Amino acid sequence: MRGLDEESIEELRWEIRLHGRGGQGVVTASKILAESAFAERYHAQSIPFFGAERRGSPVMAFTRISEHEIRERSQIYTPDCVLILDPLVMRVLDVFNGLKDGGGVVISTSSRISDEILPDISLTLVVVDGVGIALKKDLLVAGNPVVNIPVIGAFLRVFPHIGIETVEKVISEKFKRNSKRSVKALYSAYESAEVLKIRGKKRAEKVYSKKPGKIWIPASKPVVGVAGKTGYWRDFRPVINYSRCTNCLNCWIHCPEGSIRRENGEVVIDYDYCKGCLVCLSVCPRRAISSEREVFA
Amino acid sequence: MKLSEIPAEEYLLEGNSACHGCGSSMALRTVLKALGKRTVLVVPASCTSVYQGMYPGSAIAVPVVNSAFACSSAVASGLKASLEHQGIDANVVVWAGDGGTYDIGLQALSGAAERNEDILYICYNNEMYSNTGIQRSSATPFGAWTTTTVSGKKEHRKDVAELMMAHGIPYVATASAGYLDDLYRKVRKAKRIEGFRYIEILTPCPPGWRYSMERTVEVAKLAVETGMWILYEYEHGVLRLTGVSRAIAAGKKKMKDVQEYLLLQGRFSHLSSAEIQEIRKYIAERWKKFADVRGGEHAVAAEFFV
Numbered sequence: 001m002r003g004l005d006e007e008s009i010e011e012l013r014w015e016i017r018l019h020g021r022g023g024q025g026v027v028t029a030s031k032i033l034a035e036s037a038f039a040e041r042y043h044a045q046s047i048p049f050f051g052a053e054r055r056g057s058p059v060m061a062f063t064r065i066s067e068h069e070i071r072e073r074s075q076i077y078t079p080d081c082v083l084i085l086d087p088l089v090m091r092v093l094d095v096f097n098g099l100k101d102g103g104g105v106v107i108s109t110s111s112r113i114s115d116e117i118l119p120d121i122s123l124t125l126v127v128v129d130g131v132g133i134a135l136k137k138d139l140l141v142a143g144n145p146v147v148n149i150p151v152i153g154a155f156l157r158v159f160p161h162i163g164i165e166t167v168e169k170v171i172s173e174k175f176k177r178n179s180k181r182s183v184k185a186l187y188s189a190y191e192s193a194e195v196l197k198i199r200g201k202k203r204a205e206k207v208y209s210k211k212p213g214k215i216w217i218p219a220s221k222p223v224v225g226v227a228g229k230t231g232y233w234r235d236f237r238p239v240i241n242y243s244r245c246t247n248c249l250n251c252w253i254h255c256p257e258g259s260i261r262r263e264n265g266e267v268v269i270d271y272d273y274c275k276g277c278l279v280c281l282s283v284c285p286r287r288a289i290s291s292e293r294e295v296f297a
Numbered sequence: 298m299k300l301s302e303i304p305a306e307e308y309l310l311e312g313n314s315a316c317h318g319c320g321s322s323m324a325l326r327t328v329l330k331a332l333g334k335r336t337v338l339v340v341p342a343s344c345t346s347v348y349q350g351m352y353p354g355s356a357i358a359v360p361v362v363n364s365a366f367a368c369s370s371a372v373a374s375g376l377k378a379s380l381e382h383q384g385i386d387a388n389v390v391v392w393a394g395d396g397g398t399y400d401i402g403l404q405a406l407s408g409a410a411e412r413n414e415d416i417l418y419i420c421y422n423n424e425m426y427s428n429t430g431i432q433r434s435s436a437t438p439f440g441a442w443t444t445t446t447v448s449g450k451k452e453h454r455k456d457v458a459e460l461m462m463a464h465g466i467p468y469v470a471t472a473s474a475g476y477l478d479d480l481y482r483k484v485r486k487a488k489r490i491e492g493f494r495y496i497e498i499l500t501p502c503p504p505g506w507r508y509s510m511e512r513t514v515e516v517a518k519l520a521v522e523t524g525m526w527i528l529y530e531y532e533h534g535v536l537r538l539t540g541v542s543r544a545i546a547a548g549k550k551k552m553k554d555v556q557e558y559l560l561l562q563g564r565f566s567h568l569s570s571a572e573i574q575e576i577r578k579y580i581a582e583r584w585k586k587f588a589d590v591r592g593g594e595h596a597v598a599a600e601f602f603v
Contacts, residue, residue, distance in 0.1 A: 022316075023504075054348070055316040055504050143509040144317075222358040225312030226350025233317065249300040253477050254514055256323040259311045273311035277318035277503075278511035 012042070012161060015076045016063040019095045020085030021233060023055040023141065025148030029083070030061035032152060032174065036167045037065040045070050055144075056233035056275055058089050065161070083155055084108065085130065085147045088232040090117060099123075104158045106193075108147045110295060118198060128154035128193040131235070131293075137185040143278070144235055149182045153189030164190055225273065230257070234276030236291040238269060244288035251280035251289065298478050304330050313356035315348040318510035320474040320500030320517060321421045322348065325357075325392065327477045328419060328498075331484035334359065336388045337376055341369040341402060343394035344428045345421075366401040369393050370409035373416045381415075388417060388488060395422040395436035398497075399457050406457075410464040410493045417487050417494045420457065423502040431505045438525070439579060440572045442564040443505075449567060453579055458497045462531050467492040469531040470539075473499045475517030479528065479540045486530075499526045507563025519558040522550075524580040527587060538587070546587075555580055 016033065020026035027048040034046035042065050049060035062076040077097075081104035084095055096119040099105070105123050107113060108130030118125070130147030133139070139146045149171070156164050167186060172179040240251075245267065252260045252267050256279060259270040269280075281289045308329035315322040321344055329336070338361045340346050346363055350356045364372040369391045377389040393402055398420035406418060425443050426432040433443040433450055436457075440449045461469045468490045472480040480498060487494040501516040503509070508516055520526040521541045528542040537543075544550040555576055559565040568576075 054314050055510075057314055142503055142507070143511060220350065220352050220355035220361075222310060222356070223350075223354040224310045226310075226354035226356045227312055227314035227348070230312050230314070253300050253303060253327065254323060256315060256317075256319045256326070256513070257311050257313075258307045258309055258326050262305050270311060275317045277513075279318050279323075279513055282511045283514050 013066045013068075014064070014080045014159070014161075015078070016065070016081045016083060016155075017076045017079040017095075018061040018063065018083045018085065019089045019093065020059055020147070021055075021089065022057050022059045023144045023146075024059075024085045025141075025146045026059045026085055027061045028174075029085070029148035029152055030063045032148075032167065032170055033063045033155075033162075034065070035170045035174075036162045037063075039166050039170060040162050042067060042161070043070050045072075047073075047075065049075065055142075056230070057227065058093055079103065081106070081155070081158070083151050085151050087111075087113075091232055092228050104155075106151055106155045106158070108151050108154075115198070123198040124158050125196040125198050126154045126158055126193050127196070128189050130154075130189065133185050133188050133192070135293075137181045137188065139181050139185050149185045150189035153186040154193035156190055157193050157195055229272055230275050231272045234271075234274060234294050236276050236278060237271065237294050238274065238276065238278055238280050238289050239292055240267065240269060241288045241290065242266070244286050246286055246288075248285060250283045250285060254279050254283045298482060300478065303327070303478075303481055304333075306330065306334075308332075308334075308336075308358045310356045310358055313348045313350060315344070316502075316504055316510070318503045318513045319344075319348075320502060320513050321345060321394075321423060323477070323513065324421055324472075324474045324480060324498045324500050327481050328390075328392070328484050329357070329359065331481045332359075332388050332390060332488060335386065336360075336390055337362065337380075339364055339369050339373045339376065339389065339391045341391075341393050341397040342366045342428070343392075343397055343421075344423075345392055345394070347428060366397050368405050369397060369402050370405040370414075370416070370418060373418075374409050374412070374414040377414060377416050389415075391416060391418045393418070393420055394426075394428070395420060395424060396426045396428075396434045398422070399435045399455060403457070407460075407464065410461060410466050410495070413466060413492045415491055415493070417484075417496070419484075420495070420497045421500045422497055423500050423505060424454070425502070425505050427502045427505040439576055440559075440565060440568050442507075442567060449572065458495065461495040462536070464493075465534075466495060467533060468494040470496045471499070471526070471528055472496060473517045473521050473526055473528060474501060475499075475514050475519075475521060476528070476540055483530065483539075490532075505564070507566070508561050512561065516558070516561055519553070519561065523553045523555040523558040524584055525555060525558055525576075527583065529587070536587075546584075 018026050030046040034044035037044035045064040047062040084107045087109040101121040106126040110129045130150035131145045133150040134145035171182050259274040261268050309326045336359045341364045373389050373391045424436045431443050432445045435455050437450050439453045470483045501513050528540045529538045538546050545552045
């Protein structure tokens with residue numbers, strides 16, 4: 001029995017949780033990882049989080065990689081590694097929930113990660129500018145930068161069991177004609193990713209307590225922001241140049257979100273909820289609206 | 298109509314979970330502005346039933362009743378009868394997708410139309426089941442890719458607006474998310490008419506139609522400009538083209554080639570030239586039919602049939 005125990009400790013078994021937003025390729029990334037691990041003769045599993053997914057809304061996916069057969073079919077609650085395709089998800093979700101001490105965190109961001117947002121455990125942190133690489137390598141789907149390939153590239157730095165050539169092969173087979181840009185992005189991310197060792201004091205315990213309330217009539221009440229602050233879904237920010245604006249209200253009527261308001265004879269964008277679809281930019285007859293890349297510090 | 302005449306009050310609240318550049322939330326915003334506060338919405342399963350939010354919040358600032366797919370018209374009929382009995386004057390409006398209208402909700406819709414119930418039925422048509430991940434519906438046009446028509450749909454779409462005209466209801470109209478002022482005017486008009494009214498709105502869907510999210514308005518406008526979608530009003534037995542469709546029929550505006558509309562969308566990217574020719578033929582036949590139906594009024598110039 002002793003021997004068996006030792007064997008099970010020695011065996012390679014990684015549970016990876018991927019966080020991002022719809023359209024960034026979270027589920028695809030999970031599949032690519034699983035397929036690559038499979039090509040490296042491991043057992044692998046890829047599970048998307050089931051729910052009403054929308055392009056732009058928070059999305060989760062799970063990957064298990066093991067030397068032995070995987071019998072679980074559940075979501076991953078205590079991951080060895082968390083891949084965060086979009087740092088903004090951290091504001092709405094506890095992405096580090098259940099992360100094991102000594103685990104890995106891969107974040108796609110262009111800014112520096114402050115220690116305060118990280119959990120109080122020892123970690124290997126990998127930072128990569130996924131959006132920057134996606135923009136540079138022209139990796140866009142429907143106008144959104146696709147950061148999944150750069151994040152996989154960065155992940156390979158802390159996960160030596162999958163060769164980057166294997167991933168390259170999987171990507172080439174998966175995307176066929178369009179795979180060249182993805183492969184370039186993969187290598188670019190692998191080379192430019194920054195690996196940091198972070199030593200935490202102890203595991204932070206969080207208790208979520210909710211007061212039970214009395215509900216007499218189960219009817220929903222109108223509220224602004226039922227899906228949270230949807231401004232976090234934005235990749236590009238529309239900016240109005242008021243010197244060109246003639247207040248024709250084309251942007252106001254066409255905004256799908258209703259986050260352009262008429263205030264004192266001017267149109268004002270509510271950046272708390274603007275999802276950054278840039279419809280306003282396309283309907284502006286005077287070209288008074290421009291787009292800027294969104295950078296959250 | 299000036300855009301500043303449209304009220305500033307918002308009934309579709311921001312911070313809902315609709316996709317970037319959603320055509321249906323764009324249209325719903327305008328529709329609710331036209332309907333005003335005294336409105337009850339009946340929403341069957343659809344994208345709207347998701348982006349309206351989860352309990353205890355709602356993104357829609359008027360009462361909403363969620364119904365099963367098949368029975369939205371029946372629920373609305375009952376609501377209207379109940380409100381009438383209580384002496385409450387309110388618009389009862391069904392807001393359903395093309396799946397809930399063309400396929401699953403069709404029998405209840407036909408029943409309510411035949412009974413001439415005093416409700417307004419609005420179908421927002423994105424030509425597929427977008428909510429469940431892009432499956433074909435009977436509103437999907439010929440050649441379009443969906444996850445269940447991987448090599449392109451082999452059949453032309455059916456036309457429920459024409460079916461509603463055949464029911465002989467007081468008011469039928471089509472609109473497009475590209476022309477929201479036109480939509481606003483039509484909803485205002487429908488609001489004043491008594492009896493069963495049907496409005497169908499073409500609402501492009503960026504993830505389903507595979508185009509860049511900021512081009513929703515452009516795509517919706519092109520659908521009308523290329524003749525893929527015809528804007529009209531049918532009022533007490535008289536059919537009248539409106540907006541750009543009317544200008545094209547009167548020869549004031551040249552109809553664009555449909556290729557311009559198809560090329561923008563990934564769902565049509567696999568089409569062969571023979572298939573594009575088939576779509577051109579379909580458009581020409583449809584225009585001819587509409588010219589005939591209208592009994593020669595604003596006769597369509599011959600060059601638009603070729």
